[in-house]
Amino acid sequence: GNSVTQMEGPVTLSEEAFLTINCTYTATGYPSLFWYVQYPGEGLQLLLKATKADDKGSNKGFEATYRKETTSFHLEKGSVQVSDSAVYFCAHGSSNTGKLIFGQGTTLQVKP
């Protein structure tokens, strides 16, 4: 069935460190892939998305590339800030309904 697997957290980094959060998926057809971010006490916000193979989504210094051959959509950022501390969710949309299948979420804590 359709699923999303993310690397286990929490991830703790120092400010300006390089971030990678791994995400792999299983899906039928050609899903779109998303990264959502949840800041403390808030709802989820779309961070970036990619709708077809080899597309790169980017926003706020974060990037992720849709890799069909490895069924992956890893999130990267070159230099994290304390304000990036949040929970990051990888998700895919593969139906004609718009519903999302989420990974378990990865908590990122960035220390000054």
Next chain:
Amino acid sequence: DSGVTQTPKHLITATGQRVTLRCSPRSGDLSVYWYQQSLDQGLQFLIQYYNGEERAKGNILERFSAQQFPDLHSELNLSSLELGDSALYFCASSVGTTRNTEAFFGQGTRLTVV
């Protein structure tokens, strides 16, 4: 601010009780989704309505039901509550219903069953 409004923000109730969670979607969005976020299950899709009609169903218990009204707001009804129903319930809305659709999430209702 996503434009999606959920009420109440917090709810504490006893086992066996029934509660109603409310969601107002963004202006112009026809589709409403309900998700449950719990520590052990993560973020799970419950149900979707599109323009008043049920469009998709996920891991929603029979004790739970939802509807979308003509003004497009939606309610999620949870009955015969159990301790395990304690979770954060999110509503999201979107314009379309394709695989590319971006969903906008409310801030959630935190339900605590005691």
